[in-house]
Amino acid sequence: MPHAIRIHQAGKADVLEWEEVEVGEPGLGQVRLRQEAAGLNFIDVYHRSGLYKQKMPFTPGVEGAGVVETVGADVVNVKPGDRVAYAGPIGGYAEQRLIDADRVVKLPDGISAEQAAGMMLQGMTAQMLLRSVFPVHEGDTILVHAAAGGVGLIMCQWAAAIGATVIGTVGTQAxxxxxxxxxxxxxIVYSRQNFVAEVSKITAGQKLPVVYDSVGRDTFLKSLDCLKVRGLMVSFGNASGPPEPIPPNLLAQKGSLYLTRPTLFHYIATREQLEQSAGELFEMVSTGKIKVEVKQRFALKDAAEAHRQLEARKTTGSTILTI
Ligand SMILES: NC(=O)c1ccc[n+]([C@@H]2O[C@H](COP(=O)([O-])OP(=O)(O)OC[C@H]3O[C@@H](n4cnc5c(N)ncnc54)[C@H](OP(=O)(O)O)[C@@H]3O)[C@@H](O)[C@H]2O)c1
Structure with a gap:
């Protein structure tokens, strides 16, 4: 029988258990996928810890790549043997899984399953942030927090390819x-430098049209101080914990700011949106404008150790769980 990582109760990394699972045959509109790699993402920590609630027990993981084994009725977009990847439907930490066919995309020849598992969620998030939430243009200067992380390294490359100037915060000199x-x-090494003062210095006091903040509690309020009048605060993650609530009037006081809290799944909700987003990502990677290097690899059964390293800020770029 195939194996998967299962969670029976929320908690620390040791709640991730390696178990045999029954996968079953694909139903209407589904495919059965033999996974070659699963992606590791910070949202997996929120699911595991209970910050984002899940019905128990469940298989975590929202990203993976592999080969279609069998297809259910009414599946037209893929066939057995196709190489595919996805980001979204939970259940990714598994050797095999069922998934709705309209949530998978075919992989171009030049992109391996490991690369895909390391980039689908983080890359489509970068696409959402830079191309949709606040379309970045040549000449813009932007702030990206956790710039050496999974989403961060892709955002830096994508924004630079557009011709923007990227200011990024990171935890260490390396x-x-x-x-x-x-x-x-x-x-900016924000563990020892004041990033608000650094942004002011770099922009000669002009400040920024947009801040992309995935760190949350530790950076949220200071991020608002990096924005120019009518700038956009994009809060898209909680790596240090969820930000404290703020009164709407604070946005007025700080310069009639805009605030948005986007989640990728609302930006790739339709098949058309998913194909657009994945297509742009594949194009950026295939043309070499973005290099997705898998920086850490763990066997799927060692997912707990992968979680510990991610939470301890020991990882950089993308991490995958190999199968
Ligand atoms: N809204 C969405 O749809 C969406 C989609 C994908 C990802 N996200 C969010 O984007 C962020 C990045 O995701 P990722 O998977 O690429 O992770 P990641 O950036 O590779 O890892 C998180 C990074 O956050 C930084 N960090 C700052 N304070 C931290 C703390 N107290 N604990 C742990 N890390 C801390 C660390 O970098 P430094 O050491 O350099 O500070 C750490 O490496 C996450 O917040 C995630 O939830 C949101």
Whole structure:
């Protein structure tokens, strides 16, 4: 029988258990996927810890790639043997799984399953943030928090390819060098530097039209101080915990700011949106504008150790769970 990681109760990394699972045959509109790799993402930590509630027990993981084994009735977009990937439907930490066919996309020849598992969620998130939530243009200067992380390294490269100037925060000097090598013109080590003052210095007091903040509690309020009048605060994650609530009037006081809290799944909800987003990502990777290097690999059964390293800020770029 195939194996999967299962969670029976929310908690620390040791609640991730390696178990045999029954997969079953695909139903109407579904495919059975033999996975070759699953992606590791910070949202997996929120699901595991209970910050984002799930019905128990469940298989975590929202990203993976592999080969279609069998298809159910009414599936037209893929056939057995196709190489595919996805981001979204939970259940990714598994050797095999069922998934709705309209949530998978075919992989171009030049993109491996491991690369795909390391980039679908983070890459489509970067596409959402830079191309849709706040369309970044050549000449813009933007702030990306956690710039050496999974989403961060892709955002740095994508924004630089557009011709924007990227300011990025990172936890260590080594991460600063890594972010710089991926297109971040101004890495700021926010564990020892005041990033609000640095942004003011870099922009000669002009400040920014947009801040992309996935760190949450530790950075949220200071991020507002990096924005120019009518700038956009994009809060898209909680790596340090969820931000404290704020009164709407604070946005007025800080310069009639806009605030949005996007989640990828609302931006790839239709088949057309999913294909557009994945297509743009594949194009950026296939043309070499974005390099997705898998920086950490763990066997799927060692998912708990992968979680510990992610939460301890020891990972950079993408991490995958191999099968
Ligand atoms: N809204 C959406 O649809 C969406 C989609 C995908 C991802 N996200 C969010 O994007 C963020 C990045 O995701 P990712 O998977 O690519 O993770 P990641 O950036 O590779 O890892 C998180 C990074 O956050 C930084 N961080 C700052 N304070 C931290 C703390 N107290 N604990 C742990 N990490 C801390 C660390 O970098 P430094 O050491 O450099 O500070 C850490 O490496 C997450 O917040 C995730 O939830 C949101």
């Amino acid at each position: 991460k600063a060098e890594l972010a710089r090598a991926h297109g971040c013109a101004h890495p």
